[in-house]
Amino acid sequence: MLAINLLKTGGFLLSAVSVLAVPVVVESLNETPAGWEESDSPSPHQFINLSIGLEPEDHKLLERTIYEVSDPDHHKYGKHLSRESAKDLLKPSHAATKSVKRWLSEVGVPSHHIRDEGEWLHIRITVKNAEEMLNTRFSMFARDDRSIVRTREYSVPHNIRRHITSIQPTTLFSSFQHTRNLEETATTMMKRDTLIEMEHRSTKNGNYGGPGPIDLKKCKTEATPACIRKLYNMPKKYPTAAKGSMFTTVSFQNMTSQRDELQEFLRRYAPDLKGVAFSDDSANGGKNTQGDNVPENEGNLNIQYAVSLASRIPVQHLAVGGINTDYIPDLDLPPGAYIETWLEFAEHILNLPTKKLPSVISISWGEYEQHLPKQYARQVCNKFGQIGTRGVSIIVPAGNQGLGVACQSNDGKNTTKFLPTWPSACPYVTTVGGTGGNNPEVALSDGEGEEFSTGGGFSDLFSRPEYQDKVVKEYLKNHGKKWQAYYNQKGRAYPDVAAIAAELPVMVRGEMRLATGTSAAAPTFGAIVALLSNERLRKGKPVMGFLNPWIYKKGHKGFTDIVNGRNYGCQGTSMLGLPAPKIPDAGWEAVEGWDPISGFGTPLYGKLEKLAL
Structure with missing residues (x-):
């Protein structure tokens, strides 16, 4: 008879097999990001696009490779990588990709709605299926004149969690505006240097690109x-x-x-x-x-x-x-x-x-x-x-x-x-x-x-x-x-x-x-x-x-x-x-x-x- 290991959790006995299906939170927000307002639920039949980030097969490969091609004493110094080879540095294992694709199939995502780009799997899925897949509820969130479908928390099965870095857009509320003049509104570091109006100076001497010598005192x-x-x-x-x-x-x-x-x-x-x-x-x-x-x-x-x-x-x-x-x-x-x-x-x-x-x-x-x-x-x-x-x-x-x-x-x-x-x-x-x-x-x-x-x-x-x-x-x-x-x-x-x-x-x-x-x-x-x-x-x-x-x-x-x-x-x-x-x-x-x-x-x-x- 097949022996099944038992795990004791909170006073209950659960089989190791069932534990694999227990949802594990991947990412969550304590509150809705500032400026966004939650409104109605989206149509369950609405399609959304999600990108699933996969853990790399070798977490040290990128670090090891960049130091090899950048260390002047290493025999690979200067042997820079092609675009495809650079992307492969964070490539997931075949087993990880296979496991996640199997999970997607089990929750109803057809293969023609899955695009494999190595470290990312891009999928097209209905809101209803996404909610079931991620053990969550999506809502409409509005800011200015734009509405998006998002959630504040999502989970995946325990046996899938180790393969996944992130699934987005779910908890990320990026806003891509292209017309607003931001020059006077940004307050973060390094965006605004101190600008002081100055008089136009002569360009005939060396300090201004002319033929004469350069006066380092004036350079101060x-x-x-x-x-x-x-x-x-x-x-x-x-x-x-x-x-x-x-x-x-x-x-x-x-x-x-x-x-x-x-x-x-x-x-x-x-x-x-x-x-x-x-x-x-x-x-x-x-x-x-x-x-x-x-x-x-x-x-x-x-x-x-x-x-x-x-x-x-x-x-x-x-x-x-x-x-x-x-x-x-x-x-x-x-x-x-x-x-x-x-x-x-x-x-x-x-x-x-x-x-x-x-x-x-x-x-x-x-x-x-x-x-x-x-x-x-x-x-x-x-x-x-x-x-x-x-x-x-x-x-x-x-x-x-x-x-x-x-x-x-x-x-x-x-x-x-x-x-x-x-x-x-x-x-x-x-x-x-x-x-x-x-x-x-x-x-x-x-x-x-x-x-x-x-x-x-x-x-x-x-x-x-x-x-x-x-x-x-x-x-x-x-x-x-x-x-x-x-x-x-x-x-x-x-x-x-x-x-x-x-x-x-x-x-x-x-x-x-x-x-x-x-x-x-x-x-x-x-x-x-x-x-x-x-x-x-x-x-x-x-x-x-x-x-x-x-x-x-x-x-x-x-x-x-x-x-x-x-x-x-x-x-x-x-x-x-x-x-x-x-x-x-x-x-x-x-x-x-x-x-x-x-x-x-x-x-x-x-x-x-x-x-x-």
């Missing part, structure tokens, strides 16, 4: 492209662009890059590049609308420094459409706001054919790490890793609020803590802190950091990667004890490097202004990486790809160590002026070697080129 109050090229020892002659060389800057939330503003900027600050243009790409319905009354601050900053510093390397502007309301509010980002469509952006890049893939991407957007649902952040970070295996360098800013403004957790516990930023803390991107001045450059903060303080810190979500373990441990041994109650000592540390982030002139709405923020540092460093990758291509070598293993093992020798300055944060008031936890004198100090405010320091192109070649 106006860090022009010529100043940056001088400060970071960038090549005086513009290189020839190699085949496959491309530098992409990214805009979210209807942000644009204006072509006429770029030409005026080049006329004033890089006259020998006047007429050089950029190309456009679009993801998720994004548009780079030209003309008046469109948001342009961030987009103009990025494109003007990408073009002027990367010289004649092709530069592209990627407009990513939509907004994302699936975030967790806190004192600095209240209910009713929105964040970037990170997943749509990452999937767009991952799916590009090799001939359209940029060698470098600069992103000047972000928020606190705690704003993103954990599973969503991990999913996007893994996509960044997959993109890295294809040879793309992803450059992001460290943030402009130091340790955080309203230093309080948003998990219901209201814990006083430092607030790491996203995507800075993802281990598969290179994060850039901000500096100011020259001779010497210093880690940048505005006074006590009330208006601006360069970001830096330690992730609460991602563990510290091996490539930075040695230098971070050394820093923490000497400087980490004072604030140990407020950060994760085992988290991914950032920034990795730094670049000038103060007093950069930008052409906006027909006026020249000065910008301060790590949003400026990201495209500046990105331009240097684009030049390095271009030189490697010209010599028949692969592009730089994911940079961090190379930087921490070898490339750090090509940076100027920043040993002066500190950042600030947690001063007792939120971005909205509300009371918040205060941590007196909180801040990280710049020291010799790596530190969580300037990383390894600022780049010296000549040294980096020798190390890269």
